[in-house]
Amino acid sequence: MNQTLAQDSEKEKAGNQLFPIFLKLQNFNTLLVGGGNVGLEKLEAMLNNSPDANITVVADRYLDEVFTLLEKHPQVKTIQRQFQVSDLEGKELVILATDNYELHQQIQQLCKVNGILVNVADTPHLCDFYLGSIVKKGNLKIAISTNGKSPTVAKRLKQVLNESLPDELDQTLDNINKIRNTLTGDFAYKVKKLNEVTASLVDEEPKQKISPKALGWIIWITVLAFAGITFFALWNQDPAFKNYLLTVNPYFYYFLIAGFIFAMVDGAIGMSYGVTSTTFSLSMGIPPASASTAVHISEILSNGIAGWMHFKMGNVNKKLFKMLVIPGIIGAVIGAFLLSSLEHYSHYTKPLISVYTFVLGVIIIRKAIIANRRKNEPAKKKITKVAPLGFTGGFVDAVGGGGWGTIVLSTLIAGGRNARYSLGSVKLSRFFVALMSSLTFVTMLNDLHWYAVSGLVLGSAIASPIAAKVSNKISAKTIMFAVGIIVILASSKNIIGFIMKFLA
Structure with a gap:
């Protein structure tokens, strides 16, 4: 374990080496272990971004807010008991959100053996992937990662971006998509035309007519x-x-x-x-x-x-x-x-x-x-x-x-x-x-x-x-x-x- 921590520390010195991807959670079998405050937070994060996500939740106790949330997501299955090894069968992603560190270590080792990706809340060195803070403006999504160092900073950046990015961005995406669908020609021509259309998004903001x-x-x-x-x-x-x-x-x-x-x-x-x-x-x-x-x-x-x-x-x-x-x-x-x-x-x-x-x-x-x-x-x-x-x-x-x-x-x-x-x-x-x-x-x-x-x-x-x-x-x-x-x-x-x- 100490050797693993040392290796992770050396990698962190080289900067954030995470590779960001966006998953279609409805196409995966996901297991969430934990029904408390942290479990609720992870469940909300997944369902807010993927309402049709295929999730099974296992916990010996649940907050009432969990069942309230799941009223709108009947596809999510809940099991009220302690974790069993058989819960990993057929699962492709596992998220651990309990206060039992020893249990997290045990499940993480089982996932490693069975080739299952795992995320462990507040324990970066046990994680294969992180759940970043998500900024959502209609079809636009921005994922924020601090390499597991400070979720609080990620949340603050999410707040800043949510307030700064106008809601009209989603309308811009729709308009660009309509333009894209009308373009004919090869791939290079389409890229050139879309670059011309979107150039104004990165150009210096024009001066206000009234200061x-x-x-x-x-x-x-x-x-x-x-x-x-x-x-x-x-x-x-x-x-x-x-x-x-x-x-x-x-x-x-x-x-x-x-x-x-x-x-x-x-x-x-x-x-x-x-x-x-x-x-x-x-x-x-x-x-x-x-x-x-x-x-x-x-x-x-x-x-x-x-x-x-x-x-x-x-x-x-x-x-x-x-x-x-x-x-x-x-x-x-x-x-x-x-x-x-x-x-x-x-x-x-x-x-x-x-x-x-x-x-x-x-x-x-x-x-x-x-x-x-x-x-x-x-x-x-x-x-x-x-x-x-x-x-x-x-x-x-x-x-x-x-x-x-x-x-x-x-x-x-x-x-x-x-x-x-x-x-x-x-x-x-x-x-x-x-x-x-x-x-x-x-x-x-x-x-x-x-x-x-x-x-x-x-x-x-x-x-x-x-x-x-x-x-x-x-x-x-x-x-x-x-x-x-x-x-x-x-x-x-x-x-x-x-x-x-x-x-x-």
């Missing part, structure tokens, strides 16, 4: 222009605005505190600022259109900064952004126009908006409940109807004072879109959606309840730099539950109030 610095200037200039136009327009048209500048409404402080709290919550879970702020505004007697205006104006700067940061970090999928922003703006402007036109009927629209926020509260709680379950769910087919989603999200967001993140971001992620690119694209597009809906509200409404607007703007601005640090120390699941309950209770108060007035 992060230029985008930052565009956002700041747009915000300042909006503020200037709004100020002068209201100074000349809205007498209440002049009075507001001279006296501070006591309710301003309530909205200041509320804006701070809701921005902190939004920083922790990435959504719900609009729905919580709107629900609070309605409960304070603000009409729906004015409530939506206050929320959208307070979101312009914060989303502009967040969108710029995501763009700078490369988290914005430009194609996804374009598919969201134009339909989102159109939907938001239409929604803002309709809601502003119905401002005189706020005693009717207010309960309807309260019903909408009540539903969003239920959705938030549901997301908190199923958050952990979704980690184990198989990947869904990627959503392709992004433009209708953007229009619907913009319209509902303007009418209800919130919901862009809850509706659009959640749908994109649930629909198989990359979470990081979805978040960045949604945040940046949200800046333009909030800007255009705010302009529509400002130009159509006379009394905007500026104590609510300024309170939310200032409160959320103060909270923004703090939220990111605090969010790492708070359970997002707990906050989602709390937000959902608060929104449901506040919305119920408005609905019950309307019903009581109607009955009276």
Whole structure:
């Protein structure tokens, strides 16, 4: 044994000499010994990559999670007893995943005699092959090996590649395959043409048409222009605005505190600022259109900064952004126009908006409940109807004072879109959606309840730099539950109030 270890050590000095291959496990008879945590990990690795793998599992005890996993893989056979030599009959691959080192040595020697390849968990010198970490993007698979030195490093590299490689790679593979099938000629000609087609994949990335610095200037200039136009327009048209500048409404402080709290919550879970702020505004007697205006104006700067940061970090999928922003703006402007036109009927629209926020509260709680379950769910087919989603999200967001993140971001992620690119694209597009809906509200409404607007703007601005640090120390699941309950209770108060007035 010592001689074997010495030989392996000498080989390792020459570098990683492993030869990588991809096996069709459905064509092999594989034996897995062990039904505990390590056995479950090995079984998940094989079935996630080869769902039809022909596997027999032998163990004297099993975790419940093993049987849960095998509900979707009835071809896998389980035997509940200790290992027997007869278990090796007809097997071509063996994986050992128990805590019994002596048993592993015994089985490894038997496999050697019978010409069976064997993998022994956490014991490299007994292995004929290793199970590497696998990065999977549709038809693309990348296997990572550290020569058995550090599985932890392999897992971290897997995480980095999973986050960095876009989901669109699978679509690229499909397109290249279609091109390949249309090519005629000999092998050399096909290789030449495919090399020309795929050259862009390794060429230096073309420069962005808009640099992060230029985008930052565009956002700041747009915000300042909006503020200037709004100020002068209201100074000349809205007498209440002049009075507001001279006296501070006591309710301003309530909205200041509320804006701070809701921005902190939004920083922790990435959504719900609009729905919580709107629900609070309605409960304070603000009409729906004015409530939506206050929320959208307070979101312009914060989303502009967040969108710029995501763009700078490369988290914005430009194609996804374009598919969201134009339909989102159109939907938001239409929604803002309709809601502003119905401002005189706020005693009717207010309960309807309260019903909408009540539903969003239920959705938030549901997301908190199923958050952990979704980690184990198989990947869904990627959503392709992004433009209708953007229009619907913009319209509902303007009418209800919130919901862009809850509706659009959640749908994109649930629909198989990359979470990081979805978040960045949604945040940046949200800046333009909030800007255009705010302009529509400002130009159509006379009394905007500026104590609510300024309170939310200032409160959320103060909270923004703090939220990111605090969010790492708070359970997002707990906050989602709390937000959902608060929104449901506040919305119920408005609905019950309307019903009581109607009955009276």
